[in-house]
Amino acid sequence: MAAPGAAGGPAADAALWAEVRALLPGCEEGLTLALxxxxxxxxxxxxRRARGLLYSAGRPRGEAAEALRRLGDVLRDYSWEKLNAGPWREVSKAWRQVYAYGCLFGALAEVAAGRPLPRAVRLCDLGLLMGAAVLDNALARLVRVLQPHLPRAERREAAAGSAEKPVVLEGIIDHWPCMKKWSVDYFCQVAGCRTVPVELGARYTDEEWSQKLMTVGDFIDRYIVNKNSLGYLAQHQLFDQIPELKEDIGIPDYCCLGEGEEDDITINAWFGPEGTISPLHQDPQQNFLAQVFGRKYIRLYSPQDSENLYPHESQILHNTSQVDVEDPDLDKFPNFRKAAFQSCILMPGQVLFIPVKYWHYVRSLDISFSVSFWWS
Structure with a gap:
C-alpha cells in the first residue's frame, strides 16, 4: 500500500485512519487523560479540547485537524520547558505524560489530515524517548501501525525500533561553560604542559597507525597548527586528569535513564584536526556524542545490517567494519550496497544519541572537539 500523501489516495488514507482509530478507546470518555x-x-x-477534536468529527479534517495539530504543538512546547527545568531524575512523570499526549495528538493530526507519515513517526519517537507511557503505551502501538505504510527507504531507517534509533538533540548543552570558553588557545593555556596519549594516523585501522605520549602543546603545534600529519587526541581519562576541563561540561540528564550509576558513565574527549576518521564501528553501550566546536560528518547503520557491513574476523577488531564507507570496494564487499544508512553533519551545540550496537562512521570536517558519554 502506498504511503498517504504520496500515491495512496483517499481510499488508502481512509483505511489507514480506520486502522489508527482502532487503537484508541471507542468513546471520548474512554480516553481518560489520566496523569x-x-x-x-x-x-x-x-x-480535553484536543480529545474533543479527536472524537467530535469522527475523523478530524481541515480546520479540525489543524487545530488538533496546534494543540499538540502547544502541549509539547509547554511540557518541554518542564522537562528541561532541572535534573532529569527530578522531572515529574505527569509532565512526561503531558509531553507524550502532545506527541500522540500531533501524530494523530498528521494521519487524519492525510499528510506524509515521517513527521508522525518522528513525533511517536520523541514521545517514546522523552515522554511516559499513556493509554496502554499508545505511541508504541501507533508507530507499529504507521511503519509499514512508510515509503520503503524510510521504513528501513525505522526498522531498528521506535525508541532505539539515532536522534540529534538540540539545546541540551547550551548552558555548558565550554560552549563559550573552549578553543585551541584555551587548551594551550589550561593544559598545554600536560602529557597525554595521542593517536597518530587518519584512522586506527591503518597499518601506519600508532600511539605516542606528548604534551597537549606539542600535539596542537604539530597536528592542529602546522598540520604536519594527522593526529588525534582520544582520551578516556582527560577530564579526571585535568579537572578544570571537567568543570566546563555536564553529564546529560538522559544518561540517568539507564540502569547504571553516574560513576559508571565513561566520559571521552575527542580533539583533532580536519580529516581524522573513526572507521565504521559499533560500541557496547549507549552513546551521547556532544559537539563543542567544529563539525563532524556522521553516517549510521542499524545493527540489523551487520552482516552487510563485513566486520573484521579478528577478535580485536570484531566491532569494526572492513569497508571504507566513503569509497567502498563493492567487488570485495558486494552486500554493502544493501545496507541502508542515515547521515548528518553534527554542528556545535548539538548532541547525537547513538543507540547501543548502532554502527557509526565519523569524519571531522574542521578542527573539532567532541565529548562522548557511554552509559548502560
Missing amino acids: SGEVEDCVLPLL
Whole structure:
C-alpha cells in the first residue's frame, strides 16, 4: 500500500485512519487523560479540547485537524520547558505524560489530515524517548501501525525500533561553560604542559597507525597548527586528569535513564584536526556524542545490517567494519550496497544519541572537539 500523501489516495488514507482509530478507546470518555501527578491548571483544558477534536468529527479534517495539530504543538512546547527545568531524575512523570499526549495528538493530526507519515513517526519517537507511557503505551502501538505504510527507504531507517534509533538533540548543552570558553588557545593555556596519549594516523585501522605520549602543546603545534600529519587526541581519562576541563561540561540528564550509576558513565574527549576518521564501528553501550566546536560528518547503520557491513574476523577488531564507507570496494564487499544508512553533519551545540550496537562512521570536517558519554 502506498504511503498517504504520496500515491495512496483517499481510499488508502481512509483505511489507514480506520486502522489508527482502532487503537484508541471507542468513546471520548474512554480516553481518560489520566496523569500520575499534578500539573498546572491550564493543561487539562488543553488536553480535553484536543480529545474533543479527536472524537467530535469522527475523523478530524481541515480546520479540525489543524487545530488538533496546534494543540499538540502547544502541549509539547509547554511540557518541554518542564522537562528541561532541572535534573532529569527530578522531572515529574505527569509532565512526561503531558509531553507524550502532545506527541500522540500531533501524530494523530498528521494521519487524519492525510499528510506524509515521517513527521508522525518522528513525533511517536520523541514521545517514546522523552515522554511516559499513556493509554496502554499508545505511541508504541501507533508507530507499529504507521511503519509499514512508510515509503520503503524510510521504513528501513525505522526498522531498528521506535525508541532505539539515532536522534540529534538540540539545546541540551547550551548552558555548558565550554560552549563559550573552549578553543585551541584555551587548551594551550589550561593544559598545554600536560602529557597525554595521542593517536597518530587518519584512522586506527591503518597499518601506519600508532600511539605516542606528548604534551597537549606539542600535539596542537604539530597536528592542529602546522598540520604536519594527522593526529588525534582520544582520551578516556582527560577530564579526571585535568579537572578544570571537567568543570566546563555536564553529564546529560538522559544518561540517568539507564540502569547504571553516574560513576559508571565513561566520559571521552575527542580533539583533532580536519580529516581524522573513526572507521565504521559499533560500541557496547549507549552513546551521547556532544559537539563543542567544529563539525563532524556522521553516517549510521542499524545493527540489523551487520552482516552487510563485513566486520573484521579478528577478535580485536570484531566491532569494526572492513569497508571504507566513503569509497567502498563493492567487488570485495558486494552486500554493502544493501545496507541502508542515515547521515548528518553534527554542528556545535548539538548532541547525537547513538543507540547501543548502532554502527557509526565519523569524519571531522574542521578542527573539532567532541565529548562522548557511554552509559548502560
